[in-house]
Structure formats: C-alpha cells, structure tokens
Amino acid sequence: MQSTELKQFVLDKIDDLKAKNITVLDVANQSTITETMVICTGTSKTHVRAISEHVVVEAKGANVPPLGVEGRDSSEWVLVDLGDVILHVMQEDTREYYQLEKLWTEQDA
Numbered sequence: 001m002q003s004t005e006l007k008q009f010v011l012d013k014i015d016d017l018k019a020k021n022i023t024v025l026d027v028a029n030q031s032t033i034t035e036t037m038v039i040c041t042g043t044s045k046t047h048v049r050a051i052s053e054h055v056v057v058e059a060k061g062a063n064v065p066p067l068g069v070e071g072r073d074s075s076e077w078v079l080v081d082l083g084d085v086i087l088h089v090m091q092e093d094t095r096e097y098y099q100l101e102k103l104w105t106e107q108d109a
Helices: 003-016 045-061 092-098 100-106
Strands: 020-026 036-042 068-070 077-081 085-091
Touching (some): 003 045, 003 085, 036 045, 045 077, 045 085, 092 100
Antiparallel strands (some): 020 036, 068 077
8 A cells, every 4th residue: 555545544544433633744754764644632542542443453454454553551642553654543631741743843843
C-alpha cells in the first residue's frame, strides 16, 4: 500500500469509530522514521483502545501488519506504527499535556 493510500486507510478506520479532533501532519522533511503522523482523540480509555485495535485488526486484514503498537495497557495514549504512517490515539487530557502538534509544527518555524 502506497503512503497516500495508507494515510487514507488510517483516516477511514479511525472515522469508523468516531475519533475526534483528527490532525494529519506531514513530517517527511523532519523525520527519518515516518512520513505522516495522524493524531486523534478518543473520549475514554475504552474508546482509545477500540480505535487503535480497530486500526490494527483492519491493517492486518489488508496485509499491512503494524510494525509496533505501544500503550495498549493504559490506553491513555496508544501509538500504532504502520511505517509510513504513525497513528497516535490519545485521551483529551493526555493530548493537551503533550501537544504533539505544537512540537512538530514549531520545527517548521
């Protein structure tokens, strides 16, 4: 699956489970590990876990198994590494605290 297709695949899957506040960051010029970061918010630990698990299951079904998944146990912040796309599913408080968007966009300034 091409990078653009993979990004759209992830966006479709997180939309399936009603992820909130979806942000897509092109980090290809800033990172050697990925091209795109997708950040979204889940409304609870259960919602965060459900969104991330849905992406993992669907990716495996599409022959794009994740390279890694971190944070399942606490479900405050779950990272799903799909290579060209890294998905961050976070609870609102965690997302506000870490402010990943700000971290990546400030490098552009």
